[in-house]
Amino acid sequence: MKINDFPSISVVGATGAVGKICLDILNERNYPIEKINLFASSRSAGKKIIYNNNELIVKEATKNAFDESDVVFISADSNVSLELAPSAVNSGALVIDDGSAFRMKEDVPLVVPEVNENDIKTHNGIISIPNCTTTPLVMAVHNLRKLSKINRIQATTYQAVSGSGSMAVSELHDQTMSIINNDEIIKSVYPHQIAFSLIPQVDEFMPDGYTKEEHKMINETKKILHDNNLKISATCVRVPIYYCHSEVISVDFEDEINLKDIINVFKSASGIKLIDNGLNENYPTPSFVQGKDDIYIGRIRKDSSNNKGISFWIVSDNLRKGAALNAIQIMDSALKLGKIPKFR
Ligand SMILES: NC(=O)c1ccc[n+]([C@@H]2O[C@H](COP(=O)([O-])OP(=O)(O)OC[C@H]3O[C@@H](n4cnc5c(N)ncnc54)[C@H](OP(=O)(O)O)[C@@H]3O)[C@@H](O)[C@H]2O)c1
Known part of the structure; x- marks a missing residue:
C-alpha cells in the first residue's frame, strides 16, 4: 500500500x-508514522512515545x-x-469512540465488525465500540443464533483490572507488593482491596441492584444483535489479574442442539478460536490469551439442568478485541465500505 492509501488518524488517550495497545497494533500493521497524531490531556503534552x-x-x-484527521x-x-x-465530526473526521458516552444513542452505530459490520453504513460521524465484556459475548451469541432461537442468556464475568485503566493496573501491583511486604494497603481506584481478593462490583450500582457494567452488557448486546426482546442477565466481577476478561455464559435455546453443531459453528466463526478438551485440561486462560486478537472459547457442555441449554467459557484480551483492535477493525470496515467521509 502507498502512504496515501492510509487514512490520517489521531489517537486521543x-x-x-x-491507547498504548492501539499504537502496538498500528505498529504491527506497519501503519506509517506520518499518518499518526497522538493526543492526551495537558498533563502529557510534550511526552515522547x-x-x-x-x-x-x-x-x-x-x-x-x-482538522487534518480522517479518523479520530x-x-x-x-x-x-x-x-x-x-x-x-464537524471537521469532517470519522470518530471511533471507545467509551460509553454515545453507545446507546440511536443515531450512533455500536459495532463489532464480525457481527454487525453493515451498521457502519448508518453512521453520522460517530461509531462506538461496545464495552469490553459485551464484545466477546455478542461474537459468541451471534454465531449460536444461527442454530436456534435463543430464549435466555446468563453471563458471569471475571474482569481484569486493566479494564479500569492504567491506574488500576498500578493499584493491583502496589497492593500486592504491600501485602508481600506487610505494608499498609492503599485503595484509590476500587472501593475494596483487589490484590488477593475479588470485587463483585464493576462500575456504580443502579437502583435495581445491578451495576452499570451489567446494564451495559445487557443493553449493548440487545442493540448490537438488534433484538430488544432478548432475555439476558449479567453479574460482573473484578478479579486480581492484569489483562484479559473471562466470562461464563449459559444459553437456553428454543430447540435442543447437538454439541457437535455448536463446536462447528464456533470453529467456522471469524474472530473465534476453540480450545476445548477438558479431559486433557485444555481450555483458554487469561495468561494464554493476553496479546492475542481472537476471542477464545472452551469448556463447552450441555447444561445438566436443561437439555436445551449449554454453558461455556470465553476469554478475550480486553485491551485488544475488547477495545483497540475492535476500533481499528471498525476503521478497516469503514474504509472498505467507503464510509470515512474525508477519505473516499
Ligand atoms: N481498558 C479497557 O479494557 C477498555 C475496554 C473498552 C473500552 N475502554 C474505554 O476506553 C477509554 C480509555 O480507557 P483506558 O483503560 O485506556 O483508560 P486510562 O488508562 O485511564 O487512559 C486514559 C487516557 O485518557 C487521557 N485523557 C484523560 N483526560 C484527558 C483529556 N482531558 N483530554 C485528552 N485525553 C485525556 C489520558 O491522558 P493523560 O495521560 O494525559 O492523563 C490517558 O491517555 C475509556 O472510555 C474506557 O471506558 C477501555
Whole structure:
C-alpha cells in the first residue's frame, strides 16, 4: 500500500492502557508514522512515545486539533468524548469512540465488525465500540443464533483490572507488593482491596441492584444483535489479574442442539478460536490469551439442568478485541465500505 492509501488518524488517550495497545497494533500493521497524531490531556503534552523506533510527541487534545484527521480514535473518559467528538465530526473526521458516552444513542452505530459490520453504513460521524465484556459475548451469541432461537442468556464475568485503566493496573501491583511486604494497603481506584481478593462490583450500582457494567452488557448486546426482546442477565466481577476478561455464559435455546453443531459453528466463526478438551485440561486462560486478537472459547457442555441449554467459557484480551483492535477493525470496515467521509 502507498502512504496515501492510509487514512490520517489521531489517537486521543495515547498514553492510556487502550491507547498504548492501539499504537502496538498500528505498529504491527506497519501503519506509517506520518499518518499518526497522538493526543492526551495537558498533563502529557510534550511526552515522547516510541513508535517503530521513532519518537512521536503527544499533544494536548483540543477541539480544533483534528482538522487534518480522517479518523479520530477517542480512548479517554466519557467527558472527553462528549467535549471533543462533535468538533472532530464537524471537521469532517470519522470518530471511533471507545467509551460509553454515545453507545446507546440511536443515531450512533455500536459495532463489532464480525457481527454487525453493515451498521457502519448508518453512521453520522460517530461509531462506538461496545464495552469490553459485551464484545466477546455478542461474537459468541451471534454465531449460536444461527442454530436456534435463543430464549435466555446468563453471563458471569471475571474482569481484569486493566479494564479500569492504567491506574488500576498500578493499584493491583502496589497492593500486592504491600501485602508481600506487610505494608499498609492503599485503595484509590476500587472501593475494596483487589490484590488477593475479588470485587463483585464493576462500575456504580443502579437502583435495581445491578451495576452499570451489567446494564451495559445487557443493553449493548440487545442493540448490537438488534433484538430488544432478548432475555439476558449479567453479574460482573473484578478479579486480581492484569489483562484479559473471562466470562461464563449459559444459553437456553428454543430447540435442543447437538454439541457437535455448536463446536462447528464456533470453529467456522471469524474472530473465534476453540480450545476445548477438558479431559486433557485444555481450555483458554487469561495468561494464554493476553496479546492475542481472537476471542477464545472452551469448556463447552450441555447444561445438566436443561437439555436445551449449554454453558461455556470465553476469554478475550480486553485491551485488544475488547477495545483497540475492535476500533481499528471498525476503521478497516469503514474504509472498505467507503464510509470515512474525508477519505473516499
Ligand atoms: N481498558 C479497557 O479494557 C477498555 C475496554 C473498552 C473500552 N475502554 C474505554 O476506553 C477509554 C480509555 O480507557 P483506558 O483503560 O485506556 O483508560 P486510562 O488508562 O485511564 O487512559 C486514559 C487516557 O485518557 C487521557 N485523557 C484523560 N483526560 C484527558 C483529556 N482531558 N483530554 C485528552 N485525553 C485525556 C489520558 O491522558 P493523560 O495521560 O494525559 O492523563 C490517558 O491517555 C475509556 O472510555 C474506557 O471506558 C477501555
